[in-house]
Amino acid sequence: MKNHRQRNGEIWAFENGQNEELEAHDHYENGEDGYDGVVLGLDGGTTSTVCVCMPFLPFSETLSTSPPILARAVAGCSNHNSTGESSARDTLEDVMAEALSKAGSSRSAVRAVCLGISGVNHPTDQERVLSWLRKIFPGHVKLYVHNDALAALASGTMGKLHGCVLIAGTGCISYGIAQDGREARASGAGPVLGDWGSGYGIAAQALTAIIRAHDGRGPQTMLTDKILKALDLSSPDELIGWTYADPSWARIAALVPEVVACAEASDEVANKILLHAVQELALSVKAVVHRLGLCGEDRKGSFPVVMVGGVLEANKNWDIGKEVLKCIQDQFPGAFPVRPQVEPAVGAALLALNNMKESRENCHS
């Protein structure tokens, strides 16, 4: 296997030592305790990357109880659009090595790796990440690379691929998959390309409303005092410098609670921004449901809508997630909400197990 950087030797050095040490009780390697190797599930985002190591159990067993986690590791950003290719690749390799090391396992025990990663928007993105993984793992290891939305969907459906997921945190995306495997997505294109329902989109509209109120283009709003106070600024003019001092999307998205607070205090401008975000988020889901026909021919069919991310979490009076759901159900009454009980990295691992089960069934049939 060809190493693509010098320090790979160091990262994977634990494998040699551990293989000897674990020889007597090498249960994740050789199937004692009913385990036949391990699978890795990864959730790679702009803020952080999580990798879980799970035993390779029959798919049905992982669903009967809460899925068993052997180890969990966390690293930084692995979105290549944000951090660059080489840094994204290093982050992924580091976090997988750490998870395997913590689990007392090694690459030779890995049966499958499933990666849900933000910034994978095109087959060439997928191919690039697959080629990184192929250099790390032997040829028999099953490798799956998807947009992070797929891992989030699987975290709500416990690895079953059917339904729609809506993620609204700093960014937003809607992604769905039909019973026959057809996929569709909407939004998830980033702030330049109009993800107005995202945390960033909501907060950027609030900052814009402050500027408009200040320069006479828009109505006065509570947002001015609320947000200037939160940022410790004394004038709306200072917002321009503040905005460009640091291009991080998350820093702007962090202002969403201030917008919600103003809307809850009946500020009309803040209220309009949230209503717009609700429309945008619901539209993303509806576009996916419509394209995949998730609702059946009569539009009344039942399907899950997995809801993930800070923007959709319950607030006191102004509950964005609840309003989005109402708006979806107006058109598709069979849509039912799912709030995931496991994290997306576990969803990714369950996805790998499910994929392998299906390919085994297809081989036997």
Place this chain on the structure above:
Amino acid sequence: MKNHRQRNGEIWAFENGQNEELEAHDHYENGEDGYDGVVLGLDGGTTSTVCVCMPFLPFSETLSTSPPILARAVAGCSNHNSTGESSARDTLEDVMAEALSKAGSSRSAVRAVCLGISGVNHPTDQERVLSWLRKIFPGHVKLYVHNDALAALASGTMGKLHGCVLIAGTGCISYGIAQDGREARASGAGPVLGDWGSGYGIAAQALTAIIRAHDGRGPQTMLTDKILKALDLSSPDELIGWTYADPSWARIAALVPEVVACAEASDEVANKILLHAVQELALSVKAVVHRLGLCGEDRKGSFPVVMVGGVLEANKNWDIGKEVLKCIQDQFPGAFPVRPQVEPAVGAALLALNNMKESRENCHS
């Protein structure tokens, strides 16, 4: 004088040699040929910075004919928000040194410096740039630092400060000044803060429309084929990577002609984007006019609207500038358009001359 960097010595070295060389015919220094020193006018933008060196003539003389330019120098970005403080400062110093050197003049001949610079949005920005200039020029030199919109206004009014300017290039801003000196601005806050009438704003909305058509959230549009072809991309998915590959606003704003072409070919989506931009640009001007009362009490008073920038230049059938003007005149029939005959850097120099004339008059009165 304290030098703020090592290489200042080099930049200004020409002054010593030239002073000796010019001793016999040092007309810009000592008032021969009717000149009593020089003034520098600068237009500092995100793309480039222009400095002109003009003789210090009585203000009325500069207006009787086309203003005499002794030298012109061009450098890169001097918007500190884009390029950082130290780089912006170096660019300004370099371009002034080059203009003085080309004019066969020197710092000792400078009577005034007027700088119109983008990114100056707050008194602290202004103070920062003034402190840079104070380190370069002796104490008696008059220094004026303004937002670049003021220089653009002066380029249309030949240095008189009255009326409103609308700049719509990569960014957009509206700025006005009343007879009594009161100032106001609108927009000019950058893409995050919703400058939807700017070239960047128009093109970003077009890219968003392509994504929406592709993922089922919006109607189909000619923009898809037109823009993908212009960028040599094969699918709308690739736009996401293209957008994040290079954060330059100008690169996105360069797509405006494609949007105009689609609108001219009756594409409804492109048409709506341009109509929205027209409303936004007109609103920026109206907000300034309203706040300053430029239109007089009966709203029918006459005032100039100086129109600058690629977005406002005439197109074949869809003329954004013309539509913006119509929209302004609907509310303020006394608004008359001015297309500047000189560049903003000359406007800045004229502004310096005008300011000095006014302060002289005030002293004498």
